[in-house]
Amino acid sequence: MQRDSERAVAWSEPVRCTAQPVAAPPGVAHHRLSADEHRWTFEELIPPTVLADVVPRDDPRAVYVIGRPGAGKTEATRMVRRAARSGSTHGR
Numbered sequence: 001m002q003r004d005s006e007r008a009v010a011w012s013e014p015v016r017c018t019a020q021p022v023a024a025p026p027g028v029a030h031h032r033l034s035a036d037e038h039r040w041t042f043e044e045l046i047p048p049t050v051l052a053d054v055v056p057r058d059d060p061r062a063v064y065v066i067g068r069p070g071a072g073k074t075e076a077t078r079m080v081r082r083a084a085r086s087g088s089t090h091g092r
Contacts, residue, residue: 007048055087 033041063084065077081090 007045051089053087054089057085 063080065073065080067073067076077090081088
């Protein structure tokens with residue numbers, strides 16, 4: 001319960017933004033997070049949501065399904081998912 005309340009507080013924090021127009025574009029670093037904000041985002045937000053169901057393994061494996069259009073990648077991906085061990089995750 002505490003973890004959920006901490007996440008709710010984190011999501012309710014105000015978003016940094018400039019509400020006033022500027023004469024020149026702000027540049028690429030305008031929305032860049034500081035090192036501490038980046039670390040906090042990765043450690044506190046991503047693992048609990050994205051990696052919550054992933055099971056740690058002593059022998060992790062990765063499967064890449066690649067091929068030309070129409071080669072059957074979608075069906076091959078379905079077969080790999082069915083054959084995967086429980087607790088496996090997938091990405092795109």
